[in-house]
Amino acid sequence: MPIELSTTQLDLASSLSQHAKDACELVGLECKKCEPKNFYLTVHRYYGRVQGMSAEIDRCIDWCMSKGKLVFTAQRFGNWCQNKVKWDREEEIKRQEMQKLKTGTQYQQEDYARRTIQRR
Numbered sequence: 001m002p003i004e005l006s007t008t009q010l011d012l013a014s015s016l017s018q019h020a021k022d023a024c025e026l027v028g029l030e031c032k033k034c035e036p037k038n039f040y041l042t043v044h045r046y047y048g049r050v051q052g053m054s055a056e057i058d059r060c061i062d063w064c065m066s067k068g069k070l071v072f073t074a075q076r077f078g079n080w081c082q083n084k085v086k087w088d089r090e091e092e093i094k095r096q097e098m099q100k101l102k103t104g105t106q107y108q109q110e111d112y113a114r115r116t117i118q119r120r
Contacts (some may be wrong), residue, residue: 003044013039019054020072024059030071038074046081052072056084 005013011032017036024031043053050056060080064072 001084003040005032005040005044009043009047010036010105013037013043013045016043016053016057016077017074020057020061020077023058024072027065029061029064029069031073032071033073033075035074042074042078042081046085050081050084050088052088053081057081 014036016039017034020034021031023029046053057077060077061072061091063080064076069076098112098115101108101115103109104112
């Protein structure tokens with residue numbers, strides 16, 4: 001069954017492709033399989049779940065360079081988005097837990113105070 005994208009999602013895939021090519025050229029990274037069709041699956045899966053996909057491409061390219069990777073692909077970006085969703089969810093759970101401790105029982109408030117002091 002083929003993936004059906006809205007015109008907005010098709011435009012996003014096209015702009016992500018161009019952004020990836022430009023960014024890779026700027027930093028000297030090889031950009032393979034970065035045509036708009038290569039971004040269709042990533043856009044389909046993560047549209048609305050990953051905010052600022054163009055900025056995430058930049059972060060993914062930075063990561064590639066820091067790890068000594070020589071090639072950037074749409075598949076690598078898809079894996080990045082998968083991890084981004086996971087990281088965002090973990091951060092949300094952590095934030096909710098801290099909010100619960102902050103407004104909870106006396107024991108929870110003391111635990112919250114202890115945790116925030118240790119972070120400083």
